[in-house]
Amino acid sequence: MRSSRNVVKRPTMSHQGASGRLRYFFGRAMTNIRQNLFVNAVTVGTITLALLIVALFMLLVVNLENAAESWSERVQVTVYFDRDLASQEQADLQRRIQTLPGTAKVTWVSRDEAFRRFKMRLKGQDTLLEGVRPDILPTSFEIALKRNNRSSEAVEAYVSRLKTLPGIGEIQYGEEWVRRFNTFLTFMRLVGALVGGFLLVPVIFIVSNTIRLTIYARRDELEVMSLVGATRLFIKMPFLIEGLLQGVAGGLLSLLLLVLFYQLFLHNAGNFLTFNPASSGLAFLPVEFMVALVLAGALLGFLGSLTSLRRFMADN
Amino acid sequence: MIQFHAVSLAYQQDATALQNISCRVTKGEFVFLTGPSGAGKTTMLRLIYGALTPTRGQVLIDGQNISRYRRSQLPLLRRSIGVVFQDFKLLQNRTVFENVAITLEVLGWDRGDIGRRVMHILRQMGMESKIHLIPQRLSGGEQQRVALARALVNSPKILLADEPTGNLDDANKQQIMNIFKEANVKGTTVVVATHDRRLIEHAHYRTIRLLGGELAGHEGVGDAVIP
Numbered sequence: 251m252r253s254s255r256n257v258v259k260r261p262t263m264s265h266q267g268a269s270g271r272l273r274y275f276f277g278r279a280m281t282n283i284r285q286n287l288f289v290n291a292v293t294v295g296t297i298t299l300a301l302l303i304v305a306l307f308m309l310l311v312v313n314l315e316n317a318a319e320s321w322s323e324r325v326q327v328t329v330y331f332d333r334d335l336a337s338q339e340q341a342d343l344q345r346r347i348q349t350l351p352g353t354a355k356v357t358w359v360s361r362d363e364a365f366r367r368f369k370m371r372l373k374g375q376d377t378l379l380e381g382v383r384p385d386i387l388p389t390s391f392e393i394a395l396k397r398n399n400r401s402s403e404a405v406e407a408y409v410s411r412l413k414t415l416p417g418i419g420e421i422q423y424g425e426e427w428v429r430r431f432n433t434f435l436t437f438m439r440l441v442g443a444l445v446g447g448f449l450l451v452p453v454i455f456i457v458s459n460t461i462r463l464t465i466y467a468r469r470d471e472l473e474v475m476s477l478v479g480a481t482r483l484f485i486k487m488p489f490l491i492e493g494l495l496q497g498v499a500g501g502l503l504s505l506l507l508l509v510l511f512y513q514l515f516l517h518n519a520g521n522f523l524t525f526n527p528a529s530s531g532l533a534f535l536p537v538e539f540m541v542a543l544v545l546a547g548a549l550l551g552f553l554g555s556l557t558s559l560r561r562f563m564a565d566n
Numbered sequence: 567m568i569q570f571h572a573v574s575l576a577y578q579q580d581a582t583a584l585q586n587i588s589c590r591v592t593k594g595e596f597v598f599l600t601g602p603s604g605a606g607k608t609t610m611l612r613l614i615y616g617a618l619t620p621t622r623g624q625v626l627i628d629g630q631n632i633s634r635y636r637r638s639q640l641p642l643l644r645r646s647i648g649v650v651f652q653d654f655k656l657l658q659n660r661t662v663f664e665n666v667a668i669t670l671e672v673l674g675w676d677r678g679d680i681g682r683r684v685m686h687i688l689r690q691m692g693m694e695s696k697i698h699l700i701p702q703r704l705s706g707g708e709q710q711r712v713a714l715a716r717a718l719v720n721s722p723k724i725l726l727a728d729e730p731t732g733n734l735d736d737a738n739k740q741q742i743m744n745i746f747k748e749a750n751v752k753g754t755t756v757v758v759a760t761h762d763r764r765l766i767e768h769a770h771y772r773t774i775r776l777l778g779g780e781l782a783g784h785e786g787v788g789d790a791v792i793p
Contacts, residue, residue, distance in 0.1 A: 479645035480672040
C-alpha cells in the first residue's frame with residue numbers, strides 16, 4: 251500500500267538485529283511478569299510442586315541405584331589353577347587377565363590368605379580346624395569386574411574368554427546369585443520407569459493446563475497485539491520467554507525445597523529409623539540430575555506456553 | 567482505497583452475515599456504515615482489517631485483494647489500519663501510556679521516539695495528565711480517547727471505528743467526532759460503523775446503509791455502490 255500522504259516519519263528501530271530484538275522480548279517478558287505477578291506466582295508454584303514430586307522420585311531411584319551398585323560389587327569371578335604355578339607364571343597370567351576386556355581388578359589369594367578367610371568364617375568354631383594345615387586350600391585369583399560387565403550375559407561371556415587362557419582350572423562366579431541379582435535390577439528399573447512415567451503424565455498435564463489458564467486470562471493481550479499489526483513471532487516471544495523463566499524458577503525452587511526436605515530428613519530420621527541415614531551412604535541428586543531438573547522445568551514452561559499460544563492465537 | 571466486490575459471508579451454512587455487498591470508499595473519505603443491530607456493520611469492518619475472510623467475493627485495499635492474504639501478510643496490512651472498538655479493548659493491566667505505546671512497539675520504534683510520539687497524541691486527546699493510570703480508573707469517554715490514541719498514534723491510512731460513541735454522553739460524542747474529523751482532514755480515510763442517527767445527521771458525510779446483511783442504499787456524495 252502506497253500513500254503520498256505525509257505519514258509520521260518512522261524513526262530508527264531500537265530492536266533491530268537479533269540481539270536487539272531478543273533484548274526487547276526479554277524486557278517485555280520481565281515487564282509482563284511484574285504486571286502479572288499473581289498469575290506468574292501460580293504458574294511457578296505449580297511447576298515447583300510438580301517438579302518436586304519428580305525430584306523426590308528421582309532421589310529415591312538414585313539411592314536405590316546406588317544401593318544396587320554397591321551390591322553389584324559382589325559380582326566377582328574366582329579362578330583356580332589346574333596345577334601349582336611358578337611365581338613367574340602367576341605374574342604372567344595375572345597380567346593377561348588384567349588386559350582382558352571387563353577386568354577391573356585382579357587380586358592374588360595365597361593359601362595363607364584363603365585359610366585366614368576360612369577361619370574367619372568359622373569364627374567361634376575354630377577348634378574344628380585343629381590339625382588342618384593352610385596348604386590344603388588352593389591358591390586363586392579374585393577378579394572384580396567393571397560396572398558394565400556385571401550382567402549375567404556379560405559375566406558368562408567374560409568367563410568363556412577367561413577359560414581360553416592357559417593354566418586356568420576351575421572358575422566360580424556364583425551364576426545363580428548373579429542371575430537373581432540381575433533380574434532384581436531389571437525389575438526395579440522397570441518399576442521405576444513405570445512409576446516415573448505415570449508421575450510425568452499428570453505433571454505435564456497439570457503444568458500445561460495451568461499455563462493455558464494463565465494465557466487464557468491474558469487473551470485480550472494476544473488479540474490487541476494482533477490487531478495493531480504484531481507478527482505472530484512478536485506476540486509469542488515474550489510469552490515463550492516468560493514460560494521459560496517460569497520453568498527455570500520452578501526447577502530451581504523445587505531443587506531448593508528438595509535440599510530442605512533432604513536435610514530435614516537427615517537430621518530427624520534418627521527419631522523414627524533404626525539406622526542412621528547420614529552414615530548409611532544416602533546420597534543427594536548428582537549435579538547432572540539437578541541440571542536436568544531445571545532444564546525439564548524450562549522445557550515444561552516453554553512447551554506449555556507454546557501449545558497454549560497455538561491454541562489461542564488460532565482464533566485471531 | 568477500500569473496495570468490496572460482490573462480498574458474501576456466511577458464519578455457518580444457514581447463517582449469512584453479508585450478502586453480495588459491492589461498495590467503494592475512496593482515499594481520504596469519511597464514511598458512515600449504518601443499519602440496525604445485526605445488519606452486518608461489524609462484519610464489514612472485520613473484513614477490512616482481515617479478521618474475517620469472505621465466503622464469496624473480494625475485499626480490496628489499495629487494489630490488493632486482502633481476502634487472499636496469507637496469515638503472515640496480515641500484520642503489515644493492520645499496521646496501516648487503526649481500529650477502535652465499542653468495548654475499547656484496552657489492556658487492563660497496562661497504563662494509558664503503555665496501551666498507546668504498544669502500536670509503536672510493534673513497529674519497532676526507538677523507545678525515546680515512542681515516548682515523544684505517545685505524549686504528543688495523548689496531549690491532543692487531552693489525556694496527558696492520566697498517562698500513569700490503568701484503564702479501570704478512567705471514564706468511558708476517556709477510555710475511548712485512549713483507544714483512539716492507540717489507533718491513531720502511527721498515523722494510519724485507514725481508521726475504522728465500531729460504534730465508537732455507543733456508551734458516551736453528548737459532550738464526549740462530540741469530542742470523539744472532532745478527533746475523527748481531525749484525522750480525516752489530515753488525510754486518514756475514516757469508516758465509522760454506527761446506528762446513532764443523530765451522529766450521522768450532524769456530520770453530513772456519506773452513509774452506507776445495511777439491512778439484514780445486504781446493502782440497503784447510500785446517502786450523500788460519492789459512489790457507494792458498484793452495480
